[in-house]
Amino acid sequence: MILDKQPSFDIYEKAVKGIVTIKETEKLLESLGAIYKGYKNKRGLIGATASIAWSTKNDKTYELIAYRYEYKWGTKRKVDTESVKKMNEIFSSTFDNYDYENNHNRLTPSSPCPVLFGIRGEKIDDLMKASSVIISERVDSWIIFETNQGTDDHLQRKKISEIQPYQSVIVQGTVVSNPQTLKGGHVIFTIKDSTGKIDCAAYEPTKQFRNFIRELIIGDKLEVYGGIRKKPLTINIEKINIKYLKKLEEKVENPICPKCNKHMKSKGTGQGFKCKKCGIKSNKPFVKKIKRNIDIGFYEVPICARRHLSKPLKRMKP
Secondary structure, eight states: OBOSSOOOHHHHHHHHHSOOOHHHHHHHHHHTTOBOOOOTTSTHHHHHHHHHHOOSSSOOEEEEEEEOOGGGTTSOOOBOHHHHHHHHHHOTTEESOEETTTTEETTSOSSSSSEEEEEEESOHHHHHHHHHHOOBSOOOEEEEEEEOTTSOTTEEEOOGGGOOTTOEEEEEEEEEEEEEEOTTSOEEEEEEETTEEEEEEEOGGGTTHHHHHHTOOTTOEEEEEEEEETTTTEEEEEEEEEEEOOOEEEEEEOOBOTTTOOBOEEOSTTSOEEOTTTOOEESOOEEEEEOOSOOSEEEEOOGGGOOTTSOOGGGOOO
């Protein structure tokens, strides 16, 4: 695709935040006098047009991509895992390199493409130095791209009633159903705001992240970040920001009568307590707080399950 003029940034935003059709993309390209060719279902035209329309006005990162020699294409890649871990420890400006919990090397693609590895980061100089730490098969060539990876450019703040399928959103709400684990390991719960309710899902590929989700209870308040599944309308969680945790308490003993110093007797479920001798009543038993196994703040899916656009917490500014 060749263009004399950069399309409006709005074209990029619509592509990452909403739905763009092939027909409207081709119409735009024709109006701009573009030279282009679509392959297979032509969906690549949408991404290519959006990428040309993108600018760094909101945020940006970089990726150093190393390529394989052509005779190696389609064969098993040789990238030393320990060197990837070492690189990750040395260069804090890089991100999404290695998933330690799930033993997943994120630098190498799974497809039989010409790419050997890709290192994402915030500093060009660090990327070049980081690549020298990687022990791998011989690199044919490399290039550094300016990218929108790890920027959260796809997200938009929405009320629940405003959510549409295929959008990526940030929604604030209160938990109204406790998380349930479904067959297959997916964990689902429901939140609500003043406009409606929606289900939120931590699917099986999010691995250990689901343990944090299982700790949520009715009454907790949080922001949910993620993409929208059409049927049933569900937020596919990328990360959460817990704003408020409901206090959990359990009864230790019945209240003590302030007059005769004896324990009061229960009047029945939800009816409070009464001293048999003095007739004094109370609705407040002695309770102790139960420690929650989760804290206020952000939680994100593991690197192995993270979308390229999702901003990792290490890039989130306080």
